[in-house]
Amino acid sequence: MTIPAILAENLGRTFGDKVAINNVNLKIPSGEVYGLLGPNGAGKSTIVRILCTLLMPTQGRARVAGYDVATDPMAVRLRIGAALQSTAIDGLQTGREMLALQAQLYGISSVVAQKRIAELEALVDLGKDFDKRVSTYSGGMKRRLDIAIAMLHRPPMLFLDEPTTGLDPRSRQQMWDEVRRLNKELGVTILLTTQYLEEADSLAHRIGIINNGGVVSEGSPRELKRLVRDDIVVANVQGDAVSVESRLADIRGVKSLTVTGDRIEARVSDGAQAIGSVAIGIQQAGLTLNDITLRTPTLDDVFMELTGAHMNKEVGHEPVR
Numbered sequence: 001m002t003i004p005a006i007l008a009e010n011l012g013r014t015f016g017d018k019v020a021i022n023n024v025n026l027k028i029p030s031g032e033v034y035g036l037l038g039p040n041g042a043g044k045s046t047i048v049r050i051l052c053t054l055l056m057p058t059q060g061r062a063r064v065a066g067y068d069v070a071t072d073p074m075a076v077r078l079r080i081g082a083a084l085q086s087t088a089i090d091g092l093q094t095g096r097e098m099l100a101l102q103a104q105l106y107g108i109s110s111v112v113a114q115k116r117i118a119e120l121e122a123l124v125d126l127g128k129d130f131d132k133r134v135s136t137y138s139g140g141m142k143r144r145l146d147i148a149i150a151m152l153h154r155p156p157m158l159f160l161d162e163p164t165t166g167l168d169p170r171s172r173q174q175m176w177d178e179v180r181r182l183n184k185e186l187g188v189t190i191l192l193t194t195q196y197l198e199e200a201d202s203l204a205h206r207i208g209i210i211n212n213g214g215v216v217s218e219g220s221p222r223e224l225k226r227l228v229r230d231d232i233v234v235a236n237v238q239g240d241a242v243s244v245e246s247r248l249a250d251i252r253g254v255k256s257l258t259v260t261g262d263r264i265e266a267r268v269s270d271g272a273q274a275i276g277s278v279a280i281g282i283q284q285a286g287l288t289l290n291d292i293t294l295r296t297p298t299l300d301d302v303f304m305e306l307t308g309a310h311m312n313k314e315v316g317h318e319p320v321r
Protein backbone atom coordinates (compact mmCIF):
# COMPACT_ATOMS: atom_id res chain seq x y z
CA MET A 1 0.00 0.00 0.00
CA THR A 2 1.44 3.37 -0.94
CA ILE A 3 1.70 5.95 1.80
CA PRO A 4 -0.39 9.06 1.17
CA ALA A 5 1.61 12.26 0.79
CA ILE A 6 -0.66 13.88 3.36
CA LEU A 7 -2.90 12.18 5.87
CA ALA A 8 -4.83 14.19 8.44
CA GLU A 9 -7.14 12.50 10.90
CA ASN A 10 -9.60 14.38 13.02
CA LEU A 11 -7.25 17.34 13.04
CA GLY A 12 -8.18 20.28 15.23
CA ARG A 13 -6.66 23.45 16.58
CA THR A 14 -7.98 25.92 19.08
CA PHE A 15 -6.55 29.27 20.20
CA GLY A 16 -7.99 29.75 23.67
CA ASP A 17 -11.76 29.61 23.15
CA LYS A 18 -11.43 30.13 19.42
CA VAL A 19 -11.79 26.99 17.29
CA ALA A 20 -9.65 27.60 14.20
CA ILE A 21 -10.16 24.14 12.69
CA ASN A 22 -12.11 21.14 13.84
CA ASN A 23 -12.21 17.49 12.81
CA VAL A 24 -10.34 17.93 9.51
CA ASN A 25 -9.69 14.73 7.57
CA LEU A 26 -7.52 14.73 4.47
CA LYS A 27 -5.97 11.98 2.39
CA ILE A 28 -3.87 13.30 -0.45
CA PRO A 29 -1.96 10.88 -2.69
CA SER A 30 1.49 11.63 -4.12
CA GLY A 31 1.45 13.55 -7.37
CA GLU A 32 -1.78 15.39 -6.71
CA VAL A 33 -2.46 19.12 -6.75
CA TYR A 34 -4.93 19.61 -3.93
CA GLY A 35 -6.68 22.91 -3.32
CA LEU A 36 -8.05 24.08 0.01
CA LEU A 37 -10.70 26.57 -1.03
CA GLY A 38 -12.45 28.81 1.42
CA PRO A 39 -13.11 32.39 2.44
CA ASN A 40 -11.03 34.54 4.77
CA GLY A 41 -10.69 33.01 8.20
CA ALA A 42 -12.05 29.60 7.18
CA GLY A 43 -9.02 27.81 8.59
CA LYS A 44 -6.87 27.16 5.52
CA SER A 45 -3.64 28.65 6.87
CA THR A 46 -4.05 26.84 10.16
CA ILE A 47 -4.24 23.49 8.34
CA VAL A 48 -1.17 24.33 6.25
CA ARG A 49 0.83 25.55 9.23
CA ILE A 50 0.12 22.32 11.10
CA LEU A 51 1.09 20.19 8.10
CA CYS A 52 4.32 22.20 7.73
CA THR A 53 5.11 21.58 11.42
CA LEU A 54 4.92 25.29 12.26
CA LEU A 55 1.93 24.85 14.55
CA MET A 56 0.97 21.96 16.80
CA PRO A 57 -2.51 20.48 16.51
CA THR A 58 -4.59 20.45 19.70
CA GLN A 59 -6.58 17.46 18.47
CA GLY A 60 -6.06 14.55 16.07
CA ARG A 61 -2.92 13.80 14.11
CA ALA A 62 -1.33 14.35 10.73
CA ARG A 63 1.28 12.54 8.73
CA VAL A 64 3.22 14.11 5.89
CA ALA A 65 5.30 11.81 3.69
CA GLY A 66 4.55 9.14 6.28
CA TYR A 67 5.97 11.11 9.24
CA ASP A 68 3.97 12.45 12.14
CA VAL A 69 4.06 16.25 12.19
CA ALA A 70 3.98 16.40 15.99
CA THR A 71 6.48 13.69 16.87
CA ASP A 72 8.78 13.72 13.84
CA PRO A 73 8.81 17.32 12.58
CA MET A 74 12.40 17.27 11.27
CA ALA A 75 11.69 14.29 9.02
CA VAL A 76 8.69 16.16 7.65
CA ARG A 77 10.63 19.38 7.11
CA LEU A 78 13.28 17.63 5.03
CA ARG A 79 10.60 16.40 2.65
CA ILE A 80 8.57 19.53 2.16
CA GLY A 81 8.94 23.02 0.75
CA ALA A 82 6.68 25.82 1.85
CA ALA A 83 5.88 29.26 0.50
CA LEU A 84 3.53 30.72 3.07
CA GLN A 85 1.66 34.00 3.26
CA SER A 86 4.15 35.89 5.35
CA THR A 87 7.12 35.68 3.06
CA ALA A 88 10.45 35.93 4.81
CA ILE A 89 11.91 37.52 1.73
CA ASP A 90 13.15 41.05 2.00
CA GLY A 91 16.29 42.98 2.55
CA LEU A 92 19.66 43.72 1.16
CA GLN A 93 20.54 40.39 -0.38
CA THR A 94 19.99 39.56 -4.04
CA GLY A 95 17.72 36.72 -5.18
CA ARG A 96 20.78 34.68 -6.12
CA GLU A 97 22.37 35.26 -2.71
CA MET A 98 19.18 34.20 -0.93
CA LEU A 99 19.14 30.92 -2.83
CA ALA A 100 22.83 30.34 -2.04
CA LEU A 101 22.13 30.96 1.67
CA GLN A 102 19.25 28.51 1.60
CA ALA A 103 21.53 25.90 0.01
CA GLN A 104 24.00 26.38 2.88
CA LEU A 105 21.21 25.98 5.44
CA TYR A 106 20.34 22.62 3.91
CA GLY A 107 24.00 21.58 3.77
CA ILE A 108 24.02 21.41 -0.03
CA SER A 109 27.58 21.55 -1.43
CA SER A 110 28.44 24.69 -3.35
CA VAL A 111 28.97 22.80 -6.63
CA VAL A 112 25.50 21.23 -6.41
CA ALA A 113 24.04 24.53 -5.21
CA GLN A 114 25.40 26.40 -8.26
CA LYS A 115 23.79 23.85 -10.53
CA ARG A 116 20.42 23.97 -8.79
CA ILE A 117 20.41 27.74 -8.63
CA ALA A 118 21.07 27.86 -12.38
CA GLU A 119 18.07 25.57 -12.92
CA LEU A 120 15.86 27.60 -10.61
CA GLU A 121 16.88 30.82 -12.35
CA ALA A 122 14.48 29.89 -15.14
CA LEU A 123 11.71 29.33 -12.61
CA VAL A 124 12.08 32.68 -10.93
CA ASP A 125 12.33 34.32 -14.36
CA LEU A 126 13.84 37.48 -12.90
CA GLY A 127 16.33 38.23 -15.65
CA LYS A 128 18.87 40.81 -14.51
CA ASP A 129 16.86 41.43 -11.34
CA PHE A 130 18.06 38.09 -10.02
CA ASP A 131 21.25 39.93 -9.07
CA LYS A 132 19.46 42.93 -7.61
CA ARG A 133 18.42 43.44 -4.01
CA VAL A 134 15.26 41.62 -3.01
CA SER A 135 13.91 44.83 -1.43
CA THR A 136 13.45 46.18 -4.97
CA TYR A 137 11.27 43.22 -6.08
CA SER A 138 7.54 43.37 -6.81
CA GLY A 139 5.10 41.09 -4.98
CA GLY A 140 5.06 38.62 -7.87
CA MET A 141 8.87 38.50 -8.07
CA LYS A 142 9.10 37.83 -4.32
CA ARG A 143 6.54 35.03 -4.53
CA ARG A 144 8.43 33.35 -7.37
CA LEU A 145 11.70 33.62 -5.46
CA ASP A 146 9.91 32.23 -2.41
CA ILE A 147 8.89 29.14 -4.36
CA ALA A 148 12.41 28.72 -5.78
CA ILE A 149 13.76 28.83 -2.21
CA ALA A 150 11.16 26.27 -1.15
CA MET A 151 12.19 23.98 -4.04
CA LEU A 152 15.97 24.23 -3.63
CA HIS A 153 16.36 21.04 -1.61
CA ARG A 154 14.12 19.27 -4.15
CA PRO A 155 11.28 18.31 -1.83
CA PRO A 156 8.66 15.95 -3.26
CA MET A 157 5.95 18.07 -1.66
CA LEU A 158 5.18 21.77 -1.77
CA PHE A 159 2.79 23.85 0.33
CA LEU A 160 1.60 27.14 -1.13
CA ASP A 161 -0.56 29.36 1.06
CA GLU A 162 -2.55 31.73 -1.14
CA PRO A 163 0.17 31.90 -3.79
CA THR A 164 -1.54 34.49 -5.97
CA THR A 165 -3.34 36.77 -3.53
CA GLY A 166 -2.56 40.36 -4.43
CA LEU A 167 -0.83 39.53 -7.72
CA ASP A 168 -1.61 41.19 -11.04
CA PRO A 169 -3.04 38.96 -13.81
CA ARG A 170 0.31 38.43 -15.53
CA SER A 171 2.09 37.36 -12.34
CA ARG A 172 -0.86 35.17 -11.46
CA GLN A 173 -0.66 33.46 -14.83
CA GLN A 174 3.07 32.86 -14.34
CA MET A 175 2.38 31.35 -10.94
CA TRP A 176 -0.30 29.05 -12.35
CA ASP A 177 2.04 27.89 -15.12
CA GLU A 178 4.73 27.22 -12.54
CA VAL A 179 2.45 25.21 -10.29
CA ARG A 180 1.41 23.07 -13.27
CA ARG A 181 5.02 22.61 -14.39
CA LEU A 182 6.27 21.60 -10.94
CA ASN A 183 3.48 19.06 -10.71
CA LYS A 184 3.61 17.66 -14.25
CA GLU A 185 7.32 17.72 -14.99
CA LEU A 186 8.79 17.11 -11.55
CA GLY A 187 5.89 15.17 -10.05
CA VAL A 188 5.74 17.45 -7.00
CA THR A 189 2.68 16.96 -4.79
CA ILE A 190 1.20 20.39 -4.17
CA LEU A 191 -1.19 21.56 -1.50
CA LEU A 192 -2.33 25.09 -2.15
CA THR A 193 -4.84 27.29 -0.43
CA THR A 194 -6.89 29.84 -2.26
CA GLN A 195 -9.86 32.14 -1.94
CA TYR A 196 -10.20 32.21 -5.71
CA LEU A 197 -12.73 29.82 -7.16
CA GLU A 198 -11.27 30.04 -10.63
CA GLU A 199 -7.80 29.24 -9.32
CA ALA A 200 -8.94 26.09 -7.54
CA ASP A 201 -11.00 25.10 -10.57
CA SER A 202 -8.09 25.56 -12.94
CA LEU A 203 -5.20 24.11 -10.93
CA ALA A 204 -6.43 21.50 -8.50
CA HIS A 205 -7.08 17.85 -9.26
CA ARG A 206 -9.18 17.77 -6.11
CA ILE A 207 -10.56 20.50 -3.91
CA GLY A 208 -11.49 20.55 -0.24
CA ILE A 209 -14.02 23.27 0.46
CA ILE A 210 -13.30 24.79 3.86
CA ASN A 211 -15.79 26.75 5.87
CA ASN A 212 -15.82 27.58 9.58
CA GLY A 213 -12.79 25.41 10.30
CA GLY A 214 -14.02 22.23 8.63
CA VAL A 215 -13.96 20.48 5.25
CA VAL A 216 -17.56 20.77 4.09
CA SER A 217 -17.05 18.90 0.83
CA GLU A 218 -14.31 17.36 -1.26
CA GLY A 219 -13.91 16.19 -4.82
CA SER A 220 -12.65 17.06 -8.27
CA PRO A 221 -13.96 20.38 -9.62
CA ARG A 222 -16.27 18.41 -11.88
CA GLU A 223 -17.57 16.23 -9.06
CA LEU A 224 -18.20 19.23 -6.87
CA LYS A 225 -20.08 21.04 -9.61
CA ARG A 226 -22.27 17.99 -10.03
CA LEU A 227 -23.51 18.58 -6.48
CA VAL A 228 -25.49 21.42 -7.97
CA ARG A 229 -27.68 19.69 -10.49
CA ASP A 230 -29.48 22.82 -11.59
CA ASP A 231 -28.78 25.27 -14.39
CA ILE A 232 -28.49 28.96 -13.65
CA VAL A 233 -30.31 31.62 -15.65
CA VAL A 234 -28.49 34.94 -15.41
CA ALA A 235 -30.35 38.14 -16.29
CA ASN A 236 -29.14 41.72 -16.31
CA VAL A 237 -31.95 44.22 -16.05
CA GLN A 238 -32.57 47.94 -15.88
CA GLY A 239 -33.91 49.14 -12.57
CA ASP A 240 -33.87 47.76 -9.08
CA ALA A 241 -34.44 44.02 -9.18
CA VAL A 242 -34.27 43.68 -5.39
CA SER A 243 -37.58 45.56 -4.89
CA VAL A 244 -39.50 43.01 -7.00
CA GLU A 245 -37.64 39.93 -5.74
CA SER A 246 -40.74 38.28 -4.25
CA ARG A 247 -42.57 38.49 -7.59
CA LEU A 248 -39.58 37.00 -9.39
CA ALA A 249 -39.51 34.07 -6.97
CA ASP A 250 -42.98 33.09 -8.16
CA ILE A 251 -41.87 32.50 -11.74
CA ARG A 252 -42.64 28.94 -12.78
CA GLY A 253 -39.65 26.61 -12.67
CA VAL A 254 -37.48 28.89 -10.47
CA LYS A 255 -36.13 27.01 -7.46
CA SER A 256 -34.19 29.83 -5.87
CA LEU A 257 -33.04 33.34 -6.67
CA THR A 258 -30.03 35.50 -5.99
CA VAL A 259 -30.73 39.16 -6.71
CA THR A 260 -28.05 41.82 -6.43
CA GLY A 261 -28.76 45.29 -7.83
CA ASP A 262 -29.53 44.85 -11.51
CA ARG A 263 -28.46 41.21 -11.73
CA ILE A 264 -30.74 38.24 -11.22
CA GLU A 265 -29.58 34.64 -10.96
CA ALA A 266 -32.31 32.01 -10.99
CA ARG A 267 -31.66 28.33 -10.30
CA VAL A 268 -33.80 26.11 -12.48
CA SER A 269 -33.76 22.39 -13.14
CA ASP A 270 -33.97 22.69 -16.92
CA GLY A 271 -32.40 25.88 -18.21
CA ALA A 272 -33.45 25.53 -21.84
CA GLN A 273 -37.05 25.11 -20.81
CA ALA A 274 -37.10 27.78 -18.11
CA ILE A 275 -35.21 30.63 -19.76
CA GLY A 276 -38.28 31.83 -21.68
CA SER A 277 -40.54 31.94 -18.65
CA VAL A 278 -37.84 33.70 -16.59
CA ALA A 279 -37.55 36.37 -19.32
CA ILE A 280 -41.33 36.86 -19.39
CA GLY A 281 -41.56 36.86 -15.58
CA ILE A 282 -38.91 39.55 -15.30
CA GLN A 283 -40.79 41.77 -17.74
CA GLN A 284 -44.10 41.10 -15.98
CA ALA A 285 -42.45 42.22 -12.73
CA GLY A 286 -41.94 45.59 -14.42
CA LEU A 287 -38.25 45.31 -15.22
CA THR A 288 -36.58 45.88 -18.58
CA LEU A 289 -34.34 43.02 -19.58
CA ASN A 290 -30.89 43.93 -20.92
CA ASP A 291 -29.69 40.41 -21.53
CA ILE A 292 -30.35 36.88 -20.37
CA THR A 293 -28.03 33.87 -20.54
CA LEU A 294 -27.78 30.34 -19.29
CA ARG A 295 -24.79 28.91 -17.47
CA THR A 296 -23.77 25.68 -15.80
CA PRO A 297 -22.89 25.72 -12.07
CA THR A 298 -19.59 27.16 -10.85
CA LEU A 299 -17.75 26.37 -7.65
CA ASP A 300 -19.40 29.43 -6.13
CA ASP A 301 -22.78 27.79 -6.69
CA VAL A 302 -21.39 24.71 -4.95
CA PHE A 303 -20.17 26.84 -2.06
CA MET A 304 -23.59 28.48 -1.88
CA GLU A 305 -25.28 25.07 -1.91
CA LEU A 306 -23.08 23.81 0.91
CA THR A 307 -22.88 26.87 3.13
CA GLY A 308 -25.79 29.11 2.18
CA ALA A 309 -23.43 31.98 1.33
CA HIS A 310 -21.50 33.16 -1.69
CA MET A 311 -17.72 33.21 -1.67
CA ASN A 312 -17.69 36.21 -3.99
CA LYS A 313 -14.10 35.80 -5.03
CA GLU A 314 -13.21 35.63 -8.66
CA VAL A 315 -9.84 36.10 -10.28
CA GLY A 316 -9.75 39.61 -11.71
CA HIS A 317 -11.56 40.37 -14.91
CA GLU A 318 -9.11 38.98 -17.39
CA PRO A 319 -9.64 35.37 -18.32
CA VAL A 320 -6.62 33.40 -17.16
CA ARG A 321 -6.16 29.90 -18.53
Ligand SMILES: Nc1ncnc2c1ncn2[C@@H]1O[C@H](COP(=O)(O)OP(=O)(O)OP(=O)(O)O)[C@@H](O)[C@H]1O
Pocket residue numbers: 015018019020021038039040041042043044045046047195
Ligand atom coordinates in the same frame (compact mmCIF):
# COMPACT_ATOMS: atom_id res chain seq x y z
N1 LIG B 1 -2.72 32.75 16.43
C1 LIG B 1 -4.04 32.86 16.45
N2 LIG B 1 -4.71 33.28 17.55
C2 LIG B 1 -6.05 33.38 17.58
N3 LIG B 1 -6.85 33.07 16.55
C3 LIG B 1 -6.27 32.62 15.42
C4 LIG B 1 -4.85 32.50 15.31
N4 LIG B 1 -4.57 32.03 14.06
C5 LIG B 1 -5.76 31.89 13.44
N5 LIG B 1 -6.77 32.24 14.24
C6 LIG B 1 -8.21 32.22 13.92
O1 LIG B 1 -8.52 30.97 13.39
C7 LIG B 1 -9.44 31.10 12.28
C8 LIG B 1 -8.84 30.47 11.06
O2 LIG B 1 -7.73 31.25 10.63
P1 LIG B 1 -6.86 30.91 9.35
O3 LIG B 1 -5.78 31.94 9.25
O4 LIG B 1 -6.47 29.50 9.39
O5 LIG B 1 -7.92 31.13 8.19
P2 LIG B 1 -7.67 31.22 6.63
O6 LIG B 1 -8.73 30.44 5.98
O7 LIG B 1 -6.28 30.86 6.31
O8 LIG B 1 -7.89 32.76 6.36
P3 LIG B 1 -6.96 33.79 5.58
O9 LIG B 1 -7.29 33.62 4.16
O10 LIG B 1 -7.43 35.10 6.12
O11 LIG B 1 -5.54 33.48 5.94
C9 LIG B 1 -9.70 32.58 12.14
O12 LIG B 1 -10.91 32.88 12.79
C10 LIG B 1 -8.54 33.23 12.82
O13 LIG B 1 -8.90 34.46 13.37
